[in-house]
Amino acid sequence: MPRKTPPLSHSTVTTPLALSQLHIRLQFLEKEHQSLLKQIKRKRTELNNFIEQTRIFATEIFHKASPSFQKMAELDQDIHALFDEIFTTRKFGKQTLKNIEAVYLQLQLTGIISLKPNGKQFSTEPDELFDSPDTESDFSRETAESRYQHWQAQESVESQSVTRTEDKRKIRETFLRLAEIFHPDKVKDSQTQTDYTEIMKSIKPTKRLIWQDF
Numbered sequence: 001m002p003r004k005t006p007p008l009s010h011s012t013v014t015t016p017l018a019l020s021q022l023h024i025r026l027q028f029l030e031k032e033h034q035s036l037l038k039q040i041k042r043k044r045t046e047l048n049n050f051i052e053q054t055r056i057f058a059t060e061i062f063h064k065a066s067p068s069f070q071k072m073a074e075l076d077q078d079i080h081a082l083f084d085e086i087f088t089t090r091k092f093g094k095q096t097l098k099n100i101e102a103v104y105l106q107l108q109l110t111g112i113i114s115l116k117p118n119g120k121q122f123s124t125e126p127d128e129l130f131d132s133p134d135t136e137s138d139f140s141r142e143t144a145e146s147r148y149q150h151w152q153a154q155e156s157v158e159s160q161s162v163t164r165t166e167d168k169r170k171i172r173e174t175f176l177r178l179a180e181i182f183h184p185d186k187v188k189d190s191q192t193q194t195d196y197t198e199i200m201k202s203i204k205p206t207k208r209l210i211w212q213d214f
Contacts, residue, residue: 075181079113082178112199 184193
């Protein structure tokens, strides 16, 4: 009678298969791990490069902007000096002085030039400088007759001074210098041109008033 072959043990079949699947799984996870490490390394390198490029860019911007900042500071000082020269070398009528002070204060309050708290003491309180309609719209409400009368009165006072001609020349030179500095055609940047145009709009009323006194 033939001898029966004993059935194979389940463990002897499934154990090698399970180990093989586990090995494959571990290999896959190891590859995934290595891939993630490479990605992290690449991203870290990209981040370091970006930081370095940003640092270089910021340094370049600083070096390029420094002359502009210096020029802006010098222009700011020049404007204050020009107005100081106007106030100290000329004697104006009360209303004319008030109008000029209003323009000077407006330039400071609008941020076009820096505030000068320890500078000139205005003859009129700041809140009163803008009460007069003469400061509106290029001082258009002042009539031709009042302008002429004011000019005559100012001329009568100034005729007594032997330095009148020299004063006129100095004041005109200051405004010519101011116009030269802030002429919009001197720059190519559109934003700077806009800023310079606004500055000239603020300066022109004072220039016209002073020219009337001449």
